[in-house]
Each structure stands twice: as structure tokens, then as C-alpha cells.
Amino acid sequence: MTATAASAHSEAGAAGGFASGLLHPVTGLDHVVAMVAVGLWGGFLGKRAMWALPVIFPMVMAFGGALGVAGVPLPFVEIGIALSGVVLGLMVAFTVKPPLWVAGVIVGVFAIFHGHAHGTELPEAASPLTYAIGFVIATGLLHLGGIAFGLLAKWPGGVVAVRAGGAAIAITGLLFLTGTL
């Protein structure tokens, strides 16, 4: 028990906090697919959404994280996270293009679930500030990865690849939702 407890986020100091924060968002597949889907969907929705969604997501996610850290209960967090992969993946797979504000609300709602989970899971960071820096940078880079992938949609062949990517994300979310993963 002691060894397990010691190995969990035991890095000391600022560097440890940064590394811990940087790695945290990429260690859960359910989180990763949703973050990538945000960028991917933004890339599909056009220039304004491509940049608006990655602006909205981290801010709302941090709000959700703050609720988690503060111990404010939020029901159906895991379901919400899994559902985010399903919904965002389907949006990409079926090239759904709602108005920007609708897309913003959808992304924002899911961001709260993701943030809350992160905040609840990791209230004890080695250095809160450097942990937060690493965490937000990793999240942003996943979005940028999704945007880069989404830019393939400029080419006909790329559209197929991006839609297939969306379908893969939706299936992954579904597997989490049903408890298969």
C-alpha cells in the first residue's frame, strides 16, 4: 500500500508538478479522444469554430476542475465523459455543422465533466501552479492535434479520413459508455 501511495504523483517540486500535469490528460483514452474530437470538429466547422472551440474548452474545463477540486458534486461525470466522445465523434462522422454558439454550448457542457473528473482525481499536485501549466498545455496540444488532423478535410480524400476518425472516436466513446473499455 505504501509503495502504491508513494508512487502516485510523488514527484516533488515544480518540475514534478509540470510533468504530472502534462501527462495527466494523455493517460486516459476517454479524455484523449474527446480533446482530439474538439479540435477535429472545430477544423470541420470552419475557421471561426476552429479557434473558438479550443478557446472555450480549456476555460470551461478549468471551471469544472475548480468544482472538482472544491469537492462540489457533479452527477454522471463518467457518463458525461464517455458521452462526449460519442457525441463529438458523431458530429465529425456525420459532418454536423450547427451554429457556432450551439457548438460552443455542446463543447462547454462536456468540458465541465472532463474538468471535474481531473479536479477530483488529482487534488494533491506536487506544485499546483506548474501542474496546472502542464495540464492545460497538454490539453491544448491535443486540441491542436485534432485541428491539424481536421485540416485534412480540405482535400476530398482527407474528408473521408477525418470522418473515419470521428467514427472511431464515437465508437471509443461508446465502448467507454457501455463499460467495455
Place this chain on the structure above:
Amino acid sequence: MNAPLRLAFPHPAHVAVEGWSDLANGAIHPLVNPAQMLVVAGLALLLGAQVPLRVKRPPVVFASTAAIALGLTAAGISGEVWQPVPCAIALCLGGVVALGRPVPPLLVDGFCLIAAVALGLDSGVETAGWVAVLKTLVGTLFGLILLTFYTALASSNATGKPWAVAGVRILGSWIVAISLMVLAFSLTGKGG
């Protein structure tokens, strides 16, 4: 209440690099203090996003206020600011940057003033001897001015390029997210 929060935020006083002069060590202080970096980055991005770039009053307000605040630090009146305070300032600055709207000049000056006060009062020195302290704080003043306004100048090149403007807004949202999380950690006494 205050003690555990302070423990949760071990404040890095001036990090001294051996072999470097006091002036140089003072100049790099904002770079090695993440909370100060957030404030500097937020302010620089805010200044750089203003069209046209305002090169007169903001630098004067920032430099003079920072000099006064650093003077108070040199006099031993301050030396450390409770870390959530710079984070709250960074949160506001990042929020304004993320919104991507023009800011009234008076508000820009206000942000410069508040940021300079926080940064100046948060730059305590543990070096012995008033000459060394003075040299270090003069270095910090130069470091703060150079870092803030060079970054502002560099980011002002983004204006007119949609993708670069969007990039600046994303950076603003990152500053908001980081600050919000740190405030949550601090106000609940968690972390550390």
C-alpha cells in the same frame, strides 16, 4: 487558514544562479517564477493585442509603478505576495485576451498598474547586503520591463493575421484555465 495555504504554495524567492551577477539574477527572476510569468504573459498579450500598439503611457505606468513597488520591497516593506493574488490578476488579463475585444486605454493603464504593483511587491530578495539587494531589484525591474514589452511588441505582429490573432486568444484562454485551477487549489488549501 493562511498558514496551510502558504504551505501549499512554496514561494520561490529570487533563484540565484551561481557565477551570475546580482543584476543578471534579478533580471531572470520573472522567468523563473511561474506565477509572475503568467502575469507578464497576460499583460504582454493584452498590450500586444491593442490596435494601434500603445507605446507611450502603458510602459511609463508599468515601469514607474514597478519601480515604486520594488523600492518598497528593497525597503523591506514587502517581499512576497500571497500567490493567488498574481494568479487572480493573470486570470483577469487572460480573460480579456481570450475575449479578443478592444480594451479602453484607461483600463489598459489600470492593468499595467495592478500588475506592476503585484510583480514588484512579489520580488523579495534573500541576498545579504543592501547593495546586492538593490542591484538584484534593479535587474528585476529591467527584466520585467524588457520581458513585458518585448513580448508585447512581438505579439503585436499577430494583429492583422487571423490565425495569429486566434493563437493569441488561445494563449489567453490557457492563462485563464491555469489561473483558475491554481486559485481552486489555493482556496481549498490543496496541493503542495
